[in-house]
Amino acid sequence: MAANVQDVVMLVGDSLTQRGWEHGGFAQLLAEAYIRKLDVINRGLGGYQTDWAIPICEQIFAKQHEQHHVPQVKLLTIWYGANDAASAPNPQHVPIDRYKANLSHIINMVKSPTSAYYSPETRIILITPPPVNTKQWVGTPRVFETTRSYAEAVKEVGEKDNVPVADVWTKIFDAAGRSEEACEKYLNDGLHLTSDGYNIVFHAIMDIVARVYPELDPTWEAHGRMQTVFTLWDQVNVQNPRPSLMKRKVQL
Amino acid sequence: MAANVQDVVMLVGDSLTQRGWEHGGFAQLLAEAYIRKLDVINRGLGGYQTDWAIPICEQIFAKQHEQHHVPQVKLLTIWYGANDAASAPNPQHVPIDRYKANLSHIINMVKSPTSAYYSPETRIILITPPPVNTKQWVGTPRVFETTRSYAEAVKEVGEKDNVPVADVWTKIFDAAGRSEEACEKYLNDGLHLTSDGYNIVFHAIMDIVARVYPELDPTWEAHGRMQTVFTLWDQVNVQNPRPSLMKRKVQL
Numbered sequence: 001m002a003a004n005v006q007d008v009v010m011l012v013g014d015s016l017t018q019r020g021w022e023h024g025g026f027a028q029l030l031a032e033a034y035i036r037k038l039d040v041i042n043r044g045l046g047g048y049q050t051d052w053a054i055p056i057c058e059q060i061f062a063k064q065h066e067q068h069h070v071p072q073v074k075l076l077t078i079w080y081g082a083n084d085a086a087s088a089p090n091p092q093h094v095p096i097d098r099y100k101a102n103l104s105h106i107i108n109m110v111k112s113p114t115s116a117y118y119s120p121e122t123r124i125i126l127i128t129p130p131p132v133n134t135k136q137w138v139g140t141p142r143v144f145e146t147t148r149s150y151a152e153a154v155k156e157v158g159e160k161d162n163v164p165v166a167d168v169w170t171k172i173f174d175a176a177g178r179s180e181e182a183c184e185k186y187l188n189d190g191l192h193l194t195s196d197g198y199n200i201v202f203h204a205i206m207d208i209v210a211r212v213y214p215e216l217d218p219t220w221e222a223h224g225r226m227q228t229v230f231t232l233w234d235q236v237n238v239q240n241p242r243p244s245l246m247k248r249k250v251q252l
Numbered sequence: 253m254a255a256n257v258q259d260v261v262m263l264v265g266d267s268l269t270q271r272g273w274e275h276g277g278f279a280q281l282l283a284e285a286y287i288r289k290l291d292v293i294n295r296g297l298g299g300y301q302t303d304w305a306i307p308i309c310e311q312i313f314a315k316q317h318e319q320h321h322v323p324q325v326k327l328l329t330i331w332y333g334a335n336d337a338a339s340a341p342n343p344q345h346v347p348i349d350r351y352k353a354n355l356s357h358i359i360n361m362v363k364s365p366t367s368a369y370y371s372p373e374t375r376i377i378l379i380t381p382p383p384v385n386t387k388q389w390v391g392t393p394r395v396f397e398t399t400r401s402y403a404e405a406v407k408e409v410g411e412k413d414n415v416p417v418a419d420v421w422t423k424i425f426d427a428a429g430r431s432e433e434a435c436e437k438y439l440n441d442g443l444h445l446t447s448d449g450y451n452i453v454f455h456a457i458m459d460i461v462a463r464v465y466p467e468l469d470p471t472w473e474a475h476g477r478m479q480t481v482f483t484l485w486d487q488v489n490v491q492n493p494r495p496s497l498m499k500r501k502v503q504l
Contacts, residue, residue, distance in 0.1 A: 002260050002262055002293055002312070002313070002314060002322050002323050002324075002325050003311060003312055003313060003314040003315075003318065003322060004322060005295070005311060005312050008254050010254055018287060018288065021280060021283040021284040021287055022284055023275045023276055023280065024275055027283070028273060028275065028280045028283070031273040031279070031280070031283075031294070032273040032274055035270060035273055035294065035296075036270065036297070039291075039293055039294075041254055041291055042283070042287065042291075043257070044287075045288070045482055045485065046484075046485060047484070047485025047486065048485055051493065052485070052488055052493055052497055055493070055494050055497040055498075056482060056497060059255060059257060059498070059499050060254070060255055060257050061254070061255060062254060062255040063255075066255065069321040069322075070254055070255060070256060070321075071254050072254075073254050083485075091488075091490040092485070230297055230308060232298075232299070233297065233298060233299025233300055233304070233335075233344070234299065236304055236343075238343040241303065241304055241307070242307050245304055245307040245308060246307075246311070247311050
């Protein structure tokens with residue numbers, strides 16, 4: 001019985017997305033930034049890679065004929081690769097060419113006018129996997145240079161499909177002075193992010209929003225582009241409140 | 253184009269709810285606890301009181317004929333009073349008897365079989381306003397004993413309407429050794445909560461869930477009652493993944 005009141009930011013990905021609801025995670029930071037404007041829907045699935053993501057996206061994206069009943073996804077982040085880059089024969093491994101094809105497939109589910117899931121109002125941001133600190137990580141094998149190449153692959157897909165990329169691999173590696181060990185400030189176990197790491201992710205997303213999708217900029221600096229769905233309390237007409245309490249368009 | 257995949261926890265209230273997306277806020281903690289099971293929808297509106305909440309709830313609750321298109325609200329928290337308790341003639345002030353009637357009205361929108369918004373699957377938790385530390389607070393006037401009486405009023409409504417109450421007024425005041433000044437550990441400005449304060453709110457909610465609504469207990473200890481919508485990655489059938497990736501009922 002939740003009416004559709006706010007449109008959404010949807011996050012798809014693996015454990016890096018799933019853990020985004022932790023203190024200081026990027027989902028938490030986005031939810032705080034978009035409060036009263038857009039809801040944040042976290043569809044991160046720990047351990048998943050892009051082969052498995054496609055059947056998931058077929059279920060979590062609405063088909064065109066369903067779209068007038070459901071919230072619009074105004075912003076979609078796509079963040080896979082940390083598991084695709086696992087070394088073969090681990091079942092999580094996806095070869096890099098198929099990884100790129102899978103990312104393109106997911107993008108085109110949303111962007112292609114012939115797709116059943118076509119959603120022209122959805123703005124997409126691709127996110128690169130962060131560096132892996134193999135000195136810290138004790139799970140299924142990862143190779144530093146392999147993850148780097150998967151991050152490069154995301155940038156190639158972004159270029160080809162004309163989707164902006166939050167290159168958190170480079171931003172985190174640069175913040176760590178380009179030292180694998182120094183990445184531990186940003187990676188709590190060598191693979192997953194600390195709140196410092198998530199802070200970089202959040203700001204990389206918001207930078208792209210401000211530059212590429214300014215109509216979705218929720219900050220005060222962009223005041224006038226987005227308003228809250230329900231009016232601020234000091235704008236309520238105290239004598240006759242009801243008309244002033246009707247929901248409004250968020251984007252002006 | 254967000255398909256309905258997960259049902260939701262909906263939070264309605266004032267700024268105490270709105271700020272629940274901050275680091276360590278109760279929305280963030282609930283989102284983390286219910287990850288991959290239920291989405292958390294924050295409908296907190298800073299400065300609002302129960303007179304204004306009723307027209308809002310008429311828009312954010314789905315009517316019965318819309319309910320098969322929208323996510324079910326499995327858990328609803330109702331948390332007003334911090335502004336209703338403001339001193340007259342502040343426009344936020346709602347007299348205590350009307351405050352109680354308004355809370356009952358919102359509850360019965362959901363619970364009454366004759367209501368257009370009737371939603372028998374929705375479990376409700378009422379939350380009392382926290383104590384106000386008048387030594388800290390510099391906004392529109394509040395009186396310590398008045399807020400206490402509004403917290404008592406919530407308990408009366410809960411009793412009358414058979415809805416469990418998270419009595420955070422008492423839990424915070426007790427945690428502060430029943431000293432108004434010592435509440436500053438839990439109140440960052442005398443009215444709004446610190447992460448320590450929100451931690452008390454979160455645990456008060458989860459205690460009620462475990463005792464009264466155990467079918468909604470997301471913890472490992474209650475394992476078997478709720479499962480993730482999509483299977484854990486190590487349960488994916490690697491040879492033939494698609495059937496194992498179909499969404500599932502969360503409640504068993």
